[in-house]
Amino acid sequence: MRIKKIYNNNVLLAENDKHVEKVVMGRGIAFKKRADEEVDTSKIEKTFILEKNEWSRTFEQLLNEIPAGYFEIADEIIRYAQSALGAQFSKYIYLTLTDHISFALRRHREHIDMRNALIWEIKKFYKDEFAAGVTALDIIKRRTGEQLPEDEAGFIALHFVNAQIEGQRMQQTMEMTGITNDILNIVKYYFHTELDENSLNYERFVTHLRFFNQRLFHREQIQSDGDDFLHEQVKKKYPDAYSCTNRIKAYFKRSFDFDISIDEQIYLTIHIHRVTDRRKRLESKT
Known part of the structure; x- marks a missing residue:
């Protein structure tokens, strides 16, 4: 694999014997190197292909505008988060997270810290990702001496969520989080009760809502023949x-012109019953 272009001491563009271009990252991998020389494969830490032209342009712009150290900070954060979450991220998080860290630090130095309107929802729905975001702030402080506000841990957590859902944009992730919160509020207001956010049933419900929202954005439904008998049984039992x-169904129709299938209604009804039944029984005893 030969070097085509050197971005900085730690990042270069290489081409293999099949003429496939790859961005190669590694500490000191391009130090004292020149174009057309062989890549020292023993120093390769990350390799990825920028399939889309716009990503190639973005990558070069970032390298020209952002100190190389920020890529190293992002790399440390990504390594930690993937290990802590037991997840594999899309490689494009190296671009999006580096860009975010750079912009967040610049804003912070200019005393323009942004408020994260979804901070509490992120803490509730993406607890592990938020915890990794808090550790990311510690890494940034250790590396730069700058203490970013907790709101940034929420933004970084959304990068982790986004990177686990291939092809999904950050704006969509935030919209999905807002929709999940809306549904939970419908349930709480309908039953006039708070939900036990530490219960297993709550975690199951939120997990179901996350994937339900993904299907919404892709205009997909759970595929089956539609079990009318089970639907009637669930309707009578709960x-x-x-x-x-039905209120949630009306919300989706009104807000997104999206019809919830019979199967989706069955799943939602069962989850709602589980997440509210124990709370109702406890309240009836008081």
């Missing part, structure tokens, strides 16, 4: 939960 599901 009338309150089913009535709440």
Whole structure:
């Protein structure tokens, strides 16, 4: 694999014997190197292909505008987060997170810290990602001496969420988080109760909502023949939960012109019953 272009001491563009271009990252991999020389493969830490032209342009712009050290900070954060979350991220997070860190630090130095309107929702729905975001702030402080506000841990957490859902944009991730919060509020207001956010049923419900929202954005439904018998059974057995599901159904129709299938209604009703039943039974004893 030969060097085509050197960006800085730690990042270069290389081409293999099949003429495939790859961005190669590694500490000191381009130090005292020149174009057309062989890449020292023993120093390669990250290799990825920028399939889209716009990503190639963005990458070069970032390298020209952002100190190389910020890529190293992002790399340390990504390594930690993937290990802590047991996840594999899209490689484009190296671009998006580096860009975010650079912009966040510049804004912070100019006393323009941005408020994260979804901070509490992120803490509730993406607890592990938020915890990794908090550690990311510690890494940034150790590397730069700058203490970014907690709101930034929320923004970074969304980068982790976004990177685990291939092809999904950050704006979509934030919209999905807002929709999840709306649904939970519908349930809370309908039953006039708070939900136990530490319960297993709550975690199951939120997990279901996350994937439900992904299907919404892709205009997909759970595919089956539609079990009318089970639908009627669930409707009769859990009338309150089913009535709440109808409110959620109306919310999606009104807000997104999206019709929830019978199968989706069954799943939602069961989850709503589970997440509210124990709370109702505890309240009835007081």
